[in-house]
Amino acid sequence: MTDIQKNIAAVRSSLPDGVELVAVSKYHPAEDILEAYECGQRVFGESHEQELVHKYDALPKDIVWHFIGHLQSNKVKYIAPFIAMIEAVDSMKLLKEINRQAEKHNRTIDVLLELHIAEEATKYGFSLDDCREMLTQGEWREMKGVRICGIMMMATYTDNEEQIAKEFTLAKDFFNEVKQQYFADAPYFKQCSWGMSNDYMIAAQCDSTMVRVGTKIFGERIY
Ligand SMILES: *Cc1c(COP(=O)(O)O)cnc(C)c1O
Numbered sequence: 001m002t003d004i005q006k007n008i009a010a011v012r013s014s015l016p017d018g019v020e021l022v023a024v025s026k027y028h029p030a031e032d033i034l035e036a037y038e039c040g041q042r043v044f045g046e047s048h049e050q051e052l053v054h055k056y057d058a059l060p061k062d063i064v065w066h067f068i069g070h071l072q073s074n075k076v077k078y079i080a081p082f083i084a085m086i087e088a089v090d091s092m093k094l095l096k097e098i099n100r101q102a103e104k105h106n107r108t109i110d111v112l113l114e115l116h117i118a119e120e121a122t123k124y125g126f127s128l129d130d131c132r133e134m135l136t137q138g139e140w141r142e143m144k145g146v147r148i149c150g151i152m153m154m155a156t157y158t159d160n161e162e163q164i165a166k167e168f169t170l171a172k173d174f175f176n177e178v179k180q181q182y183f184a185d186a187p188y189f190k191q192c193s194w195g196m197s198n199d200y201m202i203a204a205q206c207d208s209t210m211v212r213v214g215t216k217i218f219g220e221r222i223y
Contacts, residue, residue: 024214102145150191168206
């Protein structure tokens, strides 16, 4: 086994059953992704559309690609033909454009709504109130090209595990509220995407269904 394969096995074995591992491969070469692929990993996360398109072209077509970064509306068209999930929808404008591009390709693209809960001012995402407002307003109900499958967020980057757990719990409570109010009859609305290399074990304890782990698998990124 290679180091990458050992790391994947270690992360997988520490996750509860049913938690999906998204291997975050941004800034790592296609060969590294293949190593992970060869030990059964299929879901990969990328955050730059150009890099993703190159990797999509070069790699096996049964890879399930998640776009996890901030996506500009004018870039949606590059990934719309093949992207499985866009995790970080942070505006109505972006949601509309994903819908438009998906319809062009006769697809339905799964998306998550990104919440801004962390303390850092630089992180993208809806405030809880803006997200509520968007859902109440209801335009999303007419969008046949997108399927809202849950919530995504990043916790504050800190050593304070209590704070991290508090933020994940807040996200979970919000997920439950939204599920009950808008998606009670939608079995696909079930994803809680939180947890990265430094906090995925806390995330798993706070009901995450999807963790996005990069460094722990592929090593430090060289930007
Ligand atoms: C880069 C990135 C990750 C992975 O971070 P690591 O600390 O390397 O595990 C997860 N989620 C998002 C949104 C990212 O941009």
